[in-house]
Amino acid sequence: MKTILVIVLIFIGGIQSFGQGIEFFKGDYNAALEKAKQEGKMLFVDFYADWCGPCKRLAKDVFTLEAVGNYFNEKFVSIQIDAENPANRQVVKQNKVRSYPTLAFFDADGKLRSRLEGALDGAALIKSAKVVTGEEMSFEEIYTKFKSSKNDLVLMQQLLLGAPAYVSTLENMEQAKWIARIEKFFKDYIDLKMGPELINVDDYRIINTFHHTDKPGDKLMEFMNKNMEAYLKLGEGPAYFVMEYNNKIMENMARAGKEEYKKYLERIDGDMKLTYSVVPQKTMSARQRFTYLYDAEYLLFYKKDGEGYVTSMDAYFKELGEDARAVDYGMAAQQVYTATGGKVPESVILKTKEWTVKALQYTDISLMDKINFLAMLGDTNKVLKEYDEAKKCYNQAFMESMQMEQEMTKAMIQMRIKQKLAALDLIK
Template identity: 25%
Template structure:
């Protein structure tokens, strides 16, 4: 009888403990959103992974607190999704979840109301929820409110913060309305300068006038030289776009230089042209043009960081056949190895030595790459396959 009573007590305690914690609902995502809309509540999603230590600590230490459970269960629709399984993958992609744990708070239209990260103690986690659970966050779709012309600065800042990763265009429009309504007499804050620069992508953007008109305020927060460099990049972005022949997948060098040089000077125009060619030709798998651009751009290799040179060396090792070009790429890879040996750069160097006929050095560095990868518990397959070819 005593054992029965003791067992009953344990069961009752477990049930009571479970009821004190946040009650996560096991429903499909669309049903959770519909439930939040029907109940006029915000949907809270704990975005976690199985290997995340802070996620497990939240589950053990914070979600189980009575004050947390009481508030979240009364005010939110609560759910948890593993971001690497099932619907979790779609949620991670849709809302730009890249770190764990992430706490998503969505309205009844599935729009982000707030997004926070990391381990939190009981008090902080509770106060965060209380701040988020405001009437403004429930009074309709963010998009509808924006479409209806809402100009409240905090509302627009919220859109910028919450949508910069998941819907950049929407966030950018919010930034344009924000700065359009910013009074000239009110000086920029550091955060406002950050918003302005983040969403400014072209000299055709509405915010570019704010950027130029209020230069004196902006350079209080960043060096004038940085301002100038940023301005040059903005001006050149349009030139880059107009220089690309989409039909033939080529860049019109003459047009680019003719248009860019008056804007930023010959040197900066040439640098931007070569950077653009490297990026564009790699993306479009035009490796003969990539080869020419890389050889021209990295002619004076001492001016570049070894890791940047290693990237080009890797592309050459995979796609270039010209012996002299491969020897030049080997020199680039050597600079990276001299900076510090890794399983990656020693493999690239080994492959380039092999492609240029230096089998002894190729074997030495391939073995080094394999051993370093094995010791670090990394995949050594590429180095092992190269060693088979060398033999």
């Protein structure tokens, strides 16, 4: 599910700081590093990209905080670097920036001290900075202390919270070694702490980072579901996390033809009712919604019954009414190709075309979804031997891709569209 991570902040002309927050240096990386050396400070770098929504929130809601500004302006020279500006290519490559935002701390000699990937709140950002300045224990110091007290839950929690930032600074075998070690820390930590004390913001962050499973009967996921009333006090995130787990189990079983998926549907208005209460239920219940979806996947992936799938999904869309979104129609069409490669009766192909056209009529559709749906509509027209229409769709997808600012992703998408056009020309 994961492509390049998106975590950035922008305004016209680039990211700006305002209010009482961080005062960002105006200049390039080398000039900022020289200034840090002259002032006896360390260097803080925010690597961003102009298209990254989470970075916008970071710039607007975190960098502008007075407490953040006070600490960073005293301890660091700070600079924001557009990671996709060709002028910054060398420093981006040198520091292996692969996701946005990447927040990096350097000493005055340019040595990387810490790197964080993703947005943080103000308190977490200051805490990370204090580790770099030595005001709080570093990951290595915590680990040294932990080795003489291996069942200390406080130290284990600190290690797990700091692990992603620490591991991101390592390479190759050293990184692989630490990943394996941290996976064991996590398992031991959960086994030792399983109970009411596990229900807090920091431990949920740890669980969300390290625990991903679709195996039925997972002890931790069942614990979270059983204690969902307490978890919901932390926000809706834990409910969606547990819901994704149950949904994945149903998807796997339905696609494999195991009718046991229906037992997990029953849980939606049974022991998982509170977990699924966060799902919007204006036109139908959560149980009805997911029954439609997984019954349809059972028909399509296991029974290879494209017409039955269409009937089920049409009923689903009728129930959804005005609550149906572009992604609902687009995903319904895409599933047909995922499951069958388009080898279904023409009536089913025509229905996928209808759904894709509907998806493209929404005005709030994201650029990436629009490109994907246009390419998919081109594929559908190609299967229907409507070659001129297919070419129009591919060309429109290519034109839409010109708006993308992430150069690597844009290049990959455009190459794929060109391949589709070339294959179409061979047929024509």
